[in-house]
Amino acid sequence: MNKNITSQLMNWHQHENLREMPWKEEKDPYKIWLSEVILQQTRVEQGTAYYERFIQNFPTIKDLANSKDEVVFKLWEGLGYYNRCKNLLATARFITNELDGVFPSEYEQIINLKGIGPYTGAAIASFAFNKPFAVLDGNVFRVLSRLFGIDTPIDSTIGKQQFSKLAQDVLDKENPALFNQAIMDFGATVCKPMSPHCRTCPLQSACSGFEMGIVNKLPVKEKVLKKKNRWFYYFILQYQDTFLVEKRTGKDIWENLHEFYLLESTEQLIWNDSSIHDWLQEQLGIENAIVLGISPLQKQQLTHQLIKGQFIKVEIKSMHTQLQKHQWLPMNEVVKLAFPKYINQYLSV
DNA sequence: AACGCGGGGTT
DNA sequence: AACCCAGCGTT
Structure with a gap:
């Protein structure tokens, strides 16, 4: 059952995924890390220009580490969530100065770096080092909640545990980098938040949410932010x-x-x-x-x-x-x- | 466990 | 106006 979903997502990725991004198939952990931090809570279309500018100004992690704070913040200006920039610099300097410039390859070490949490850690471990850690971002929450018809709130502690386990279960352990890319692209282009392409979706027959007619009610969030x-x-x-x-x-x-x-x-x-x-x-x-x-x-x-x-x-x-x-x-x-x-x-x- | 953190696109 | 976006750190 889950194996079926895994292979169908991989099949979609191989034959129908047309999404392109500058860092796709990138293997340099520095570039992957940079792109992932820029994209935290940020749309690909918004972050891409920033990524290009950062790579141009700082081709290596050493270039970033040796730059002045103000120069880096000026490049980050307008992107928001400025603690990301602060932590980016701290981690670049830590890796350059304390780790001899070598990006850690073990997940446990990666998530100990500032500004890197479960999502970014799994992304780097899988994309750069092809290790079997499932990413769990907004796309994955949405895709899994619909495919499996799960209405547990994704912003609850129990929900995060449940979806994390499910994501790891569905992951193609032989091809973690490809699969993680597949499920996120699928969420971004087919299983979209609004008006998902259910009518033509290749996973329609495997989708519990579709069968129950609750796709547009998923995923569930419980918290309301106060303004x-x-x-x-x-x-x-x-x-x-x-x-x-x-x-x-x-x-x-x-x-x-x-x-x-x-x-x-x-x-x-x-x-x-x-x-x-x-x-x-x-x-x-x-x-x-x-x-x-x-x-x-x-x-x-x-x-x-x-x-x-x-x-x-x-x-x-x-x-x-x-x-x-x-x-x-x-x-x-x-x-x-x-x-x-x-x-x-x-x-x- | 709950909260705070930007800016932009879509509906 | 509400919702969401390749989340994370602090309290």
């Missing part, structure tokens, strides 16, 4: 030809990216020249500011929060000690730093 609204008011402070720029450090969105002077509020604030002068005077001790502009309302929708606010451009005529403690950079230095899209969409206007 919140935040107001970000950025003061772009200019002194002569320099700008106040800070790096975000807290456990919050956009950690390790840069920003201007931030005033965050839980509610909307209404600004005019007078209220801006008052606020600058009270909060920063700035007496002689010139308000150069107040932007229209800006919005950025994230998965879990909605950021709204404005950008207020201010020129200050004299520097004082409190302000001097911040970092002031000319624009040609500012543009080398990585910023969140919320700020970049203002800067590029």
Whole structure:
């Protein structure tokens, strides 16, 4: 039964899979690792250009390890989930400096690396080293839940265990790299989230979900993410030809990216020249500011929060000690730093 | 076990 | 607006 599904997926892969990606059939663990990290929670179409740019700038893991943080973050800019970039660098440096530049080939060692979990570990172990570890990503959850008609929530602990075991059971142990590629491509192009191609699906007769008429109800998720609204008011402070720029450090969105002077509020604030002068005077001790502009309302929708606010451009005529403690950079230095899209969409206007 | 983390495409 | 995307780390 399961053997049948395995061979049918392999058969589909061999004869009908037309999906192409730059890293397909790649065997260099560095390139596989890089592509997999870029693709975590990221569509292939979105990640491909980033992959090409990373390979171009860092042909080997040593090139990546020896690069400065800011250069790498600038290349990652706009891709999101920036801890991936931080962990990518940490792992590149660890392998280069501590492992003599040799990527580990054992699954247990691979998943101990920062930024590599069960999915990415199985992907590297199978694609680079052809070891029999089944990948379990969003595609595999969906394909298996439908093929076997399983309504266990995929985001529950028991669900993860159940599907992990099933994926390993279905895996073609003789051809793990090919099979893992097959089941993910099948999920992405045939067994799609919306309007899957059930009518022409080669596995239709083997699909319990189809037989029960519940394909469009699978997979089941139990968690609902809660959203919140935040107001970000950025003061772009200019002194002569320099700008106040800070790096975000807290456990919050956009950690390790840069920003201007931030005033965050839980509610909307209404600004005019007078209220801006008052606020600058009270909060920063700035007496002689010139308000150069107040932007229209800006919005950025994230998965879990909605950021709204404005950008207020201010020129200050004299520097004082409190302000001097911040970092002031000319624009040609500012543009080398990585910023969140919320700020970049203002800067590029 | 629950939560937080980006940005973009599709429906 | 809701959902999803070659998930992972922290608490």
